[in-house]
Amino acid sequence: MSPISLLSLLVRPHARGLRTVVASTIRQVNATRALGSVIPRKLEAPSALFGSTIRRLSTAAPEFFQVESLPDSSTTVTLDNKIRVNWHDGQQSQYHNVWLRDHCRCPECYHQLTRQRLVNTFKIPTDIRPSDLTLKKDTIEVTWANDSHKSIYPLTWLRQHSYDPPLADPKTTEIPIFWGAEIAENPPTVQFDDVMHSDSALSHWLTNITTYGFSFVDGVPVTPSHTEQLARRICFLRETHYARGLWDFTADLAHGDTAYTDLALRAHTDNTYFTDPSGLQLFHLLEFDGTGGQSLLVDGFHAAAELHRRSPDAYATLAEIPVPTHSAGDAGVFIIPTPRARPILNHDPVTGRLYQVRYNNGDRSTLTGLEARDVERFYEALRRWDEVIEDKAMEFWTALRPGRAMIFDNWRCLHGRAAFTGHRRLCGVYLNWDDYRSRVRVLGLSEEKERLI
Amino acid sequence: MSPISLLSLLVRPHARGLRTVVASTIRQVNATRALGSVIPRKLEAPSALFGSTIRRLSTAAPEFFQVESLPDSSTTVTLDNKIRVNWHDGQQSQYHNVWLRDHCRCPECYHQLTRQRLVNTFKIPTDIRPSDLTLKKDTIEVTWANDSHKSIYPLTWLRQHSYDPPLADPKTTEIPIFWGAEIAENPPTVQFDDVMHSDSALSHWLTNITTYGFSFVDGVPVTPSHTEQLARRICFLRETHYARGLWDFTADLAHGDTAYTDLALRAHTDNTYFTDPSGLQLFHLLEFDGTGGQSLLVDGFHAAAELHRRSPDAYATLAEIPVPTHSAGDAGVFIIPTPRARPILNHDPVTGRLYQVRYNNGDRSTLTGLEARDVERFYEALRRWDEVIEDKAMEFWTALRPGRAMIFDNWRCLHGRAAFTGHRRLCGVYLNWDDYRSRVRVLGLSEEKERLI
Numbered sequence: 083m084s085p086i087s088l089l090s091l092l093v094r095p096h097a098r099g100l101r102t103v104v105a106s107t108i109r110q111v112n113a114t115r116a117l118g119s120v121i122p123r124k125l126e127a128p129s130a131l132f133g134s135t136i137r138r139l140s141t142a143a144p145e146f147f148q149v150e151s152l153p154d155s156s157t158t159v160t161l162d163n164k165i166r167v168n169w170h171d172g173q174q175s176q177y178h179n180v181w182l183r184d185h186c187r188c189p190e191c192y193h194q195l196t197r198q199r200l201v202n203t204f205k206i207p208t209d210i211r212p213s214d215l216t217l218k219k220d221t222i223e224v225t226w227a228n229d230s231h232k233s234i235y236p237l238t239w240l241r242q243h244s245y246d247p248p249l250a251d252p253k254t255t256e257i258p259i260f261w262g263a264e265i266a267e268n269p270p271t272v273q274f275d276d277v278m279h280s281d282s283a284l285s286h287w288l289t290n291i292t293t294y295g296f297s298f299v300d301g302v303p304v305t306p307s308h309t310e311q312l313a314r315r316i317c318f319l320r321e322t323h324y325a326r327g328l329w330d331f332t333a334d335l336a337h338g339d340t341a342y343t344d345l346a347l348r349a350h351t352d353n354t355y356f357t358d359p360s361g362l363q364l365f366h367l368l369e370f371d372g373t374g375g376q377s378l379l380v381d382g383f384h385a386a387a388e389l390h391r392r393s394p395d396a397y398a399t400l401a402e403i404p405v406p407t408h409s410a411g412d413a414g415v416f417i418i419p420t421p422r423a424r425p426i427l428n429h430d431p432v433t434g435r436l437y438q439v440r441y442n443n444g445d446r447s448t449l450t451g452l453e454a455r456d457v458e459r460f461y462e463a464l465r466r467w468d469e470v471i472e473d474k475a476m477e478f479w480t481a482l483r484p485g486r487a488m489i490f491d492n493w494r495c496l497h498g499r500a501a502f503t504g505h506r507r508l509c510g511v512y513l514n515w516d517d518y519r520s521r522v523r524v525l526g527l528s529e530e531k532e533r534l535i
Numbered sequence: 536m537s538p539i540s541l542l543s544l545l546v547r548p549h550a551r552g553l554r555t556v557v558a559s560t561i562r563q564v565n566a567t568r569a570l571g572s573v574i575p576r577k578l579e580a581p582s583a584l585f586g587s588t589i590r591r592l593s594t595a596a597p598e599f600f601q602v603e604s605l606p607d608s609s610t611t612v613t614l615d616n617k618i619r620v621n622w623h624d625g626q627q628s629q630y631h632n633v634w635l636r637d638h639c640r641c642p643e644c645y646h647q648l649t650r651q652r653l654v655n656t657f658k659i660p661t662d663i664r665p666s667d668l669t670l671k672k673d674t675i676e677v678t679w680a681n682d683s684h685k686s687i688y689p690l691t692w693l694r695q696h697s698y699d700p701p702l703a704d705p706k707t708t709e710i711p712i713f714w715g716a717e718i719a720e721n722p723p724t725v726q727f728d729d730v731m732h733s734d735s736a737l738s739h740w741l742t743n744i745t746t747y748g749f750s751f752v753d754g755v756p757v758t759p760s761h762t763e764q765l766a767r768r769i770c771f772l773r774e775t776h777y778a779r780g781l782w783d784f785t786a787d788l789a790h791g792d793t794a795y796t797d798l799a800l801r802a803h804t805d806n807t808y809f810t811d812p813s814g815l816q817l818f819h820l821l822e823f824d825g826t827g828g829q830s831l832l833v834d835g836f837h838a839a840a841e842l843h844r845r846s847p848d849a850y851a852t853l854a855e856i857p858v859p860t861h862s863a864g865d866a867g868v869f870i871i872p873t874p875r876a877r878p879i880l881n882h883d884p885v886t887g888r889l890y891q892v893r894y895n896n897g898d899r900s901t902l903t904g905l906e907a908r909d910v911e912r913f914y915e916a917l918r919r920w921d922e923v924i925e926d927k928a929m930e931f932w933t934a935l936r937p938g939r940a941m942i943f944d945n946w947r948c949l950h951g952r953a954a955f956t957g958h959r960r961l962c963g964v965y966l967n968w969d970d971y972r973s974r975v976r977v978l979g980l981s982e983e984k985e986r987l988i
Contacts, residue, residue: 163911178910185901196791196864198897203914204921246907318779321771323970338649357969358811404885408988411649416976416984417969420890421883430874432857432904437873444651447988448638451885454699457631458616461656468657516810516870517776523869531869535861535900 158217165215167222167240175244179210183226185243186233197535242533256292256528258494260384262475269480270294274301274308274487277315284315285525287489291362292522295381296490302366304484306330306509309366312487317517320360322353323415330368330509333502338411340444344503349380349471349496350442353512355409357419359440361515363497364489365508367482372504377488379478380496382439385470386427392466399463401427403456405440406447423451426467438493441467471496482508611670618668620675620693628697632663636679638696639686650988695986709745709981711947713837715928722933723747727754727761727940730768737768738978740942744815745975749832749943755819757937759783759962762819765940770970773813775806776868783821783962786955791864793897797956802833802924802949803895806965808862810872812893814968816950817942818961820935825957830941832931833949835892838923839880845919852916854880856909858893859900876904879920891946894920924949935961 159166164176183206184199186192191201213227222240224233242250270290276283277299290297302308310328313319319327324337333344340347353359365377390397404423410416428438443464452460470476479500482488490497493515522528612619617629636659637652639645644654666680675693677686695703723743729736730752743750755761763781766772772780777790786797793800806812818830843850857876863869881891896917905913923929932953935941943950946968975981 176907178907178914180914181902181910184914193793193864193897196793197861198793198864199899200793200897203896204918204925206914208915208918243901243903245903245905245910248903250903318774321774323973326771340646340649340651340653356811358809406987408650410984410988411646411651414977415973416987417973418976418987420968420972421885423885432874432876443656444646444653446652448696449634450696450698450701450703452698454629454631457634457698461631461633461637461659462661465657465661472657515873519873520776520868520870523871524867531863534859534869534871535863 158215158222160212160215163209163211165212165222165224167237169241169249173244173247173249175240175249176246177240177244179212180206180208181245182224182233182235183210183231185235186231187235187239188233191233239532250533256522258295258383259293260387261294261381261478262384263477263479265294265478266480269298269478270296271298271300274299274303274312277312281525285527288316288522288525288527291489291491292527295383295494296379296488299487299489300485302485302487304366304368306366306368309364309487309509310511313364313489313511313513316362316521317513320512320514322360322512323409323412323417328509328511330507332505332507338413339409344501344506346501347498348443349378349477349498350444351382351439351496352442352492354407354424354440354442354445355417355419358515359438360492360512361518362489362513363492363510364487364513365482365510366487367484367506367508369484369505369507370482372502372506374500375502375506376479376481376500378496378498378500379480379488379490380471380476380498381478381494382441382471382496383436383494385467385476385496386436386439388473388476389467389470392470393463396463396466397427399456399459400467401425401429401436403452403460403463406449406451407440407442407445408447409445418447439496441496611668611675613665613668616662616664618665618675618677620690622694622702626697626700626702628693628702629699630693630697632665633659633661634698635677635686635688636663636684638688639684640688640692641686644686692985703986709975711748711836712746713840714747714834714931715837716930716932718747718931719933722751722931723749724751724753727752727756727765730765734978738980741769741975741978741980744942744944745980748834748836748947749941752940752942753938755938755940757819757821759819759821762817762940762962763964766817766942766964766966769815769974770966773965773967775813775965776862776865776870781962781964783960785958785960791866792862797954797959799954800951801896802831802930802951803897804835804892804945804949805895806945807860807877807893807895807898808870808872811968812891813945813965814971815942815966816945816963817940817966818935818963819940820937820959820961822937822958822960823935825955825959827953828955828959829932829934829953831949831951831953832933832941832943833924833929833951834931834947835894835924835949836889836947838920838929838949839889839892841926841929842920842923845923846916849916849919850880852909852912853920854878854882854889856905856913856916859902859904860893860895860898861900862898871900892949893946894949 157168159168161176163180164178165182167175167177169175184201184203186201191199193200207228211227212224213230214223214225216223220237222235222237224235225231226233244250270293272283272287272290277287287297287299299312302312306328310319321327331342333342336342351359352363386397389400402425404421404425406418406423408416408418424440426439426441427436428440429435430437449457449460480488519528523531610621612621614629616633617631618635620628620630622628637654637656639654644652646653660681664680665677666683667676667678669676673690675688675690677688678684679686697703723746725736725740725743730740740750740752752765755765759781763772774780784795786795789795804812805816839850842853855878857874857878859871859876861869861871877893879892879894880889881893882888883890902910902913933941972981976984
């Protein structure tokens with residue numbers, strides 16, 4: 083795949099109808115930056131960085147299997163304990179018999195509605211063999227020798243789920259675009275009325291979030307109730323020890339957290355102390371009579387890529403050293419995550435992709451459980467990280483205002499605020515990562531469902 | 536520490552006032568079994584099993600530091616970039632200057648109410664040095680050369696948080712006791728009225744759960760509302776796509792999950808498809824007019840230990856190979872966890888401890904993303920696991936009845952049910968792991984707070 087086609091992939095979300103996007107010159111710069119920092123970085127990064135279980139998916143991107151051309155060129159071969167499929171494009175896939183039997187999709191073996199496995203995996207003979215195998219136009223039919231059960235596998239499904247070797251093109255439509263201070267010129271924004279009444283506007287809103295990690299919503303009636311209705315267009319609200327659903331607070335230290343003060347808050351992510359930090363956070367400033375209090379957003383994935391560029395060692399350190407955290411400011415609450423400590427930069431052990439920034443220097447517990455030799459390395463890496471996220475070119479400062487809600491991906495973006503004086507009333511909600519992502523998938527804004535289940 | 540004193544530790548929860556416990560002969564057997572399978576296993580287990588970042592805590596259990604005897608025998612020494620404390624018992628701890636400065640607990644550096652760090656970690660000079668250091672009766676006072684800031688560290692706190700080497704005794708009061716079918720003779724049980732009106736009864740209930748992974752509650756008024764009130768003694772209810780809080784269902788397939796049918800359900804844990812599976816689940820049978828439907832519980836930690844005894848290789852495989860899962864039975868819902876796939880047996884990367892069993896063979900997605908050579912190894916390990924959890928000696932079958940609620944740890948216990956006929960109305964709730972654990976900590980039933988923050 084040439085750089086040009088990658089670039090077109092990167093801008094595809096716009097082509098799909100985003101109403102408000104960053105200015106095109108900026109987009110160009112950022113798309114290039116994203117190109118230069120996410121995709122090659124991922125492949126360059128030392129595998130040690132991601133732990134020992136990392137496995138790389140095939141980086142080749144073959145044309146997707148064409149059903150109509152198959153009968154002429156596909157063949158199947160039974161091996162000792164596997165079936166091999168020779169694809170028309172010269173690729174070969176091998177499937178273990180036990181794997182095939184376990185993945186039979188007939189109504190007896192697989193609940194068609196709930197999409198749950200019914201077959202008794204444990205009664206499959208270890209030496210299971212086909213007694214008959216037939217290649218049809220677009221399926222392979224297998225009859226199993228032990229009990230004459232017949233399984234039918236669509237060739238598209240087999241190609242899509244080939245694991246030896248992996249051949250599927252993830253075909254995701256989600257392409258993050260990194261940004262910095264320049265996003266202030268034209269931040270991604272949608273209109274409340276559109277989002278509330280149109281699923282395509284809702285999709286635009288969600289695409290803003292998956293692309294930039296945040297979005298404004300303008301024209302929101304200035305009430306907690308309308309703010310909640312807006313959030314519920316994505317999913318139900320997450321209850322925490324702070325609130326049943328929607329927060330609505332002033333600087334009264336109603337909870338034992340510096341968020342409930344008028345202090346400045348440096349860039350951080352929320353809920354580092356939860357096993358599962360909230361996925362999205364939405365703020366709506368309802369009342370303000372005072373000075374200061376500007377909001378800060380930093381693109382944490384961009385910052386991570388920039389850290390990797392400046393110092394691969396610092397990146398590796400923050401991807402490796404587990405940091406303990408806690409929430410213990412309220413008398414009846416003492417939350418710590420399980421496992422007890424996590425890195426600041428969290429990578430999927432299978433794909434090696436950065437999926438979560440978990441960073442709040444204030445919530446960091448006493449740092450024990452690390453090797454003595456890692457202490458100075460950790461503080462040095464933390465300094466480099468701080469230099470990146472405090473870089474003026476990375477910071478997007480904005481004054482919230484009544485009628486404009488701000489939503490952001492708390493696994494990607496850091497947020498903060500300036501100190502303030504006077505009266506400030508802010509409401510907001512947390513949304514679960516899993517339920518937000520479910521909504522994105524159901525609206526067809528991510529990878530295809532059939533590949534994933 | 537001799538086996539005898541370990542044994543007394545293991546039974547300590549009983550001494551602390553558990554009202555209902557298993558018969559003492561069984562307890563003895565189980566305590567021995569736990570001894571033989573958790574503690575030594577953990578130390579014997581190959582470190583490869585837990586990934587590359589595992590670090591062992593000191594296994595020595597020194598007497599805890601005695602403040603009163605210190606002035607005679609403790610000394611401090613400043614090294615190039617560290618301070619060394621020579622403890623009265625011959626131990627030595629070293630603390631990096633940067634670590635000490637970052638952990639200053641004065642009101643300027645650390646918010647006394649919210650327990651959050653205020654010091655600017657990133658302004659600490661890399662070559663920070665003390666200009667003065669004084670050992671007092673129970674503190675060390677350090678004045679820092681760069682800005683004359685004075686930090687005071689209690690010796691107990693320093694000892695507790697020694698990381699080079701780790702010296703703290705976790706002093707947990709939570710000792711899991713493994714069980715099998717024999718638990719049916721006298722299952723851990725508390726009374727509804729006690730739990731609702733007394734914090735010590737609540738503590739007994741929670742101690743049942745942390746010790747055995749489950750508990751019955753008898754005398755529950757047969758209404759959804761009383762069931763909810765009972766659960767709220769622990770924490771708020773978790774909302775999911777299934778329900779706002781309390782479930783109340785019959786076999787009507789109201790949701791696309793086999794739970795909502797009359798089919799048998801093999802032993803499994805719930806929510807394998809969530810990033811953060813529910814920590815506790817509570818069931819209360821409200822109405823039943825039919826046959827079958829008995830409930831099954833299996834102690835998953837016991838099963839894991841037994842698997843390790845029978846086949847360390849199978850254990851290692853299930854601790855290593857990530858398994859993708861999904862919930863996709865409802866039209867508007869498509870949940871998968873992030874990271875995409877997790878092992879069945881999940882270990883804390885720092886301590887190496889098994890903390891979560893995540894197992895539902897029905898919710899397992901198409902198994903891709905693993906190496907071809909791992910396929911047969913995985914199915915073989917799964918067969919061994921199934922043999923253990925289907926062993927009659929491991930299964931606790933019980934007929935739920937109106938008035939008796941059953942709560943269990945969904946990260947430890949597997950549950951299932953027999954197929955049934957007739958009318959069956961069950962209500963239940965999910966509780967978050969983090970909030971359940973917070974309650975356990977706040978009630979003083981786990982490790983000391985000060986060691987953890």
